Amino acid sequence: MKRNGPEQWEKRLAEPPVMRGEAGFTEQLRRKVRERVEVEQRPRKAGWVKWSPVLLMCVLSVFALTKQEQLEGMIRQLSKPANPAVLEPMDAEEETTLKVAYFHEATFMADYGKAFTIRYPNVDVQVIPSGEVGWNTGDAQALAELIDKENPDVLYMSPQMYAELAKEGRLYPLDEVMRQDRYDLQAVYGGVTDELRRLGGGKLYGVSPIYEMEALYYNKDVFDRYGVPYPKSGMSWEEVLQLAARFPANGKGEERMYGLAPSYYDDASALAARIGKTQGLSLIDAEGKQATVHTEGWNKAWELALDGYRKGYVFRPEPRPEGNILMQDMLKTNPFVTGHAAMALSGFSMSGNLKMAQNQYKMSPFTWDIVSEPVDPARPDESASFTLGPVFAINAKSDKLRTSWEMLKLIDSEEIAKKQNLSSFGGSLNVRLQTVKPDDAHNYAPFYTMKPAKTADIPLHPRVLRKFNEAFAPLAAQQAKTILEGRAKLDDALRQLQDDAQQALFGAMLDSRN
DSSP states (O other), X not given: OOOOOHHHHHHHHTSOSSOSGGGOOOHHHHHHHHHHHHHHHSOOOOHHHHHHHHHHHHHHHHHHHHTHHHHHXXXXXXXXXXXXXXXXXXXXXXXXXXXXXXXXHHHHIIIIXXXXXXXXXXXXXXXXXXXXXXXXXXXXXXXXHHHHXXXXXXXXXXXXXXXXXXXXXXXXXXXXXXHHTTOOGGGSOHHHHHHHHHHTTTSOOXXXXXXXXXXXXXXXXXXXXXXXXXXXXXXXXXXXXXXXXTSOOOOOGGGXXXXXXXXXXXXXXXXXXXXXXXXXXXXXXXXXXXXXXXXHHHHXXXXXXXXXXXHTOBOOOOOOOSSOOOHHHHHHTOTTTTTOEEEEEEXXXXXXXXXXXXXXXXXXXXXXXXXXOOOBTTBTTEESSOEEOOEEEEBTTOSOHHHHHHHHHHHTSHHHHHHSOGGGGTSOEETTHHHHOOSSSSOOTHHHHOEEOOOOOOOSOHHHHHHHHHHHHHHHHHHHHHHHTTSSOXXXXXXXXXXXXXXXXXXXXXXXXX
C-alpha cells in the first residue's frame, strides 16, 4: 500500500468529510442552493413600478404647463425682499435740487432751508415765492396753476387747500414711507395727525408743525377779591357763563370788571358759533342740502351768547382800528391783560402777552393760570376751538420724493421745535409742545391733552364748505347786531338767517362748479 505524503494528507483534510456524488454536498454547493431558493421566494415587482418615476415626471410637466402663470407669480413673490423699500435712501454724493413753494424765500431759508443744507450739503434748496397763493383760501385755482407751471417738490398751503389737493390726487401719501422709516407719530400732538387724516380722507398727505387751540385763562387775584371759586377743566358753557355773571358789571372806568373776555375782536355771533360747535351743532344737514340754523339747539347757543353781551358781563370789543398798532397799545385794550376781566378765552399767545406786559411794559402783574376751554360734558376731552396750522406736503408728481420727505421730517422735527422760539409763529402751539413747553409753573396741559372735536361728515367738496362759511359769517354778524340793538327778536333773526344761509349754500355749490 502506497503511503501518502504530508502535502496529500493536508489537501484531503481541507475538503468536507463526506463522499462525493449523491452521498453529500460540499459547502460551496449548499450555499448556491440556498441563494437560488431565496431568489425564487422573493415576490416579483409589478412592471408599472419600474416606470412610475417616468409617469410622475409626465404628470408634473402637464401640471406645470397648465399652471405656468400661477407658478411664475409664486416664484416672483418668493424672490421679492420681505419688506421692499417704499423710498430708497438718499444718495449723499448726488448733486440735486429741491424746489419748495413757500410764501417768502428768506423766511423759509431762515426757519428750515439753512438747517437742511447743513444736513444735506449736496442738495440745493430753491424757494419759489408763492405769496398768498396756497394760504389765501380763495386761491385754489392759483395754487393749482403754480404747481402745474413750476412743478415744486414741497408745497406750503392752508388746511383747506390741503383737503382739496388731497381729494384731487395731487399730493403724495406718507403712510407707507412713515412705516418704512419708523417715523414716531406718537411724539407729536395726536390731534394734528387726526385732523390731517380726516382732511385727507383717511390718509396722511402732509405734516403741520403748528396749530391753534384756546383755553380758559383766569385771574386768581380777581376771583379771590370777589370770593368766587376758581374755574376748573371740563366745565360746560353754561357753567362758565354762570361763573362770569357773578362778577359786577356795573362799574365805571378802572372799576369796570368783566366776567369773560372771549378773545380779540369777537362778537356775539362768533361766540354763538363757538358754543354751537362745542355742542356738536352743524350749520348744514347730513346730506349737505339744507341749512340748519333755525333749530332749538342753535336758538339756545345764541341765547347764551347774547345774554352775556346784553347784561355786560361778557366783554364786547370795540371795532379794530385801521392801520398799524403798537404792541403795548394793543395789550392795553385787552381787559384780561389789564386786570379788568376775571377770565379770558384765548390761545397760547395769551401766556406770552401776559409775560410781555408784566416784564417788558411793566404793567401791573397778577397771578393767573389755565384750565380747559368750555366743553360738551358728554365729550370733555374734545376741543371745539382747535385749528390746524399751515400744512407742508409733497407734490405727487415730484421726482425727488425721498429728498422731499427728508425736508418734511426736518420741518416737523424736535430739532426745529427746540431751535425756534414758539412765539415766532405769533404764539401758535408747536406739535411738540409737550416736549418743549415753557419752563414755568402754569398749567399748559389743556393745550396738548385735548383732541379736536368730531365734526359732522358732510358730503360736500371742501371748496363748497369753505365758500359757504365765508358767506355765512358776515350774515350771522349782521343778525347778531340787529338783535342787540333791539331791532329784531332772536327767533325772527334766526328765521331770516336760515333763509340767508340756504341761499349762501346754493351759491357756494354753483360757484364751485365754475
